[in-house]
Amino acid sequence: MTSVKNNNNMLPPEPSTSTCVESNEEEDNNNSKPIVLVTNGDGIDSPGLVFLVEALVREGLYNVHVCAPQSDKSVSSHSVTLQETIAATSAEISGAIAYEVSGTPVDCVSLALSGALFSWSKPLLVISGINRGSSCGHHMFYSGVVAGAREALFCGVPSLSVSLNWKKDESQETDFKDAVSVCLPVISAAIRDIEKGIFPKSCSLNIEIPTSPSTNKGFKLTKRSMWRSSPSWQAVSANRHPSAGHFMSNQQSLGLQLAQLSRDASAAGAARRLTTQRKNMLEIESVGAAGKSDSNRVKKYFRMEFLDKEQEDTDEDLDFRALENGFVAITPLSLSPHIEEDTHVAASEWISSAVHGDQ
Template sequence: MTSVKNTLLPPSLVSNLQDVLMNRNGREDAGGSKLEEGTEGCVGTNEEREYQEGKPIVLVTNGDGIGSPGLTELVDALVRSRQYVVHVCAPESDKSASGHSVTLRETVSVSSVEVHGASAYEVSGTPVDCVSLALSGSLFSWSKPAMVISGINKGSSCGNHIFYSGAVAGAREALLCAVPSLSISLNWNKDESQESEFKEAVDVCLPLINAAIRDIKKGIFPKRCFFNVEVPSTPAANKGFKITRHSQYRSVLSWQAVSSSRYPAGHFMSKQQSLGIQLAQLGRDASAAAAVRRLNAQKKTVEIESVAEHGKPEPQRGTARKYYRLEFTEKDQEAADEDLDFRAVENGFISVTPLDLLVQCETEMYNSASDWLAAALAPSDVQTS
């Protein structure tokens, strides 16, 4: 039996140290034989055992929130396959169109939740926060999973939507951390699509996921890119996978004026109210059950004083306040190239687009910009390579 040598430490502290050592090395029964470590009440024990048996770890995140059907169907399928150790770290609420944003100068809250038997956490931050936090080693015992899967997102991530998509940003953050990744979206049709199609989307994407993880283990999966996967609106009727190129497809950002009379009082949250909610979140125990935490959040009302810097008056605002709501409006696309991502999806294929982290301009564009800069500024102010 593991013991602590007699010291001048208080007896209560010695007893605590003995308990810690026993829990670390495996408990012993009365006869001196070791009991299996963590066989009672230890969350994640099965996953740790599977990890030791060599099963690859898959981290799942998304942009629609941890309770979205796309994520839950994906996690359920991965867990049921018994091929992987599945971990989840996803936003606690919808963070669609959050792009590659992170949470600075604020504290995020984290709570453990149950998602189809996977070890899971919900985070008050963005998808990028979730992936970065998970890969930091602060939540899970591993340093890096075999793959990060971000999705399944509800809505198109084709074309320039990749710059707005929180799901794509989660996969991009994984690649920044040198972890292979996929982002997956279902081309949701607002008037026709049904939630049952998320399960179909998972089913048609599993062969790609399995092949990717298989080749990651072999060391032959591409290392300089991640894949943005777009599933057509009727997944079960797809025509197969098609490698595609990133298009300039985009929706128009349309700002609509909104009358405050359409909403009940308090619908619009002030900065002070928002900060109050954040302070309330900090006071909650991050390890509490998600349902209890949400209930407490609904009951708490926090009032705080002005957050203006000391000695500086708050800016004076007019009495008339206007409200606007952002909507994406579909734009007709003229490009006819069948190898573009959105065209492939329109034609019934599952679009698979490799995306990298390079932000350099193409050679022709670089030369054009260099010529312009040289002509616009004095020659002595311009350095060319």
């Protein structure tokens, strides 16, 4: 899919000249249109981000800016890049001012809100997504897309994170278009009420869209569950050790795949392979700093993947359970556990009003 379109006049000028500041300010300071910043975890070319940005541009109601990772950083959690230089390169997305960044989602949001990249100080709303794979339960701690929204909240900017419950052999890229249609009313309601000053304070909303977005059962306010997949570490013998590029590939079914092992493996199959590989595992002699063999050092190779497991909790108000039942799960996330109850009540009242179209 071609996600980048040629529209050079939408790109910001080089930021090293005074003309750049004047030009950007002229475009960005359009008071009739609020500024919306979009980031994600899957990378700037991912269909979830592209379809979302295209839809926001078509609305014609917002100045849309994009600052997203240039590659997949979906399991980067809240990591930042310190003491290293990152590059921000202009990207072409029709109707939006966009940059791709050689860093994490948190780097992208932090840079965008710093005033160093864009001439404006703060957008009205930060949207992180749409992510390929759910971010329910404990996976929120791994999730780069949730971290992007959380970083905006750190900076005092309202934010939403959006994920699609992608399933292998069932989902397709057009589902992202349906997911955009599902979340657009919530985005519009959020922008409307942020401008009115009645959007819930001190919280970010995590929106989880079911596998078949067009047949969802409606919106449901949910609580973050304790759900997580089961990590499976497997030893890999030297003659089967993949190249570094292959090992670090990040194709995922849950939005949390750390390394590709076997996408079709069952838990039982993984266990059998683990037993076999342990028997045949080779201990590899490593090379010391001086270039000499060190027989006392051993190098072993491992891969890890997350496997689905049955969840015992049947509470219908938990995020993963509502998602499995076909609802769009909206979970308010606060920065302080001490205000979580008040935040949940405020978010509940706002979501109830927003999804029913109350003014």
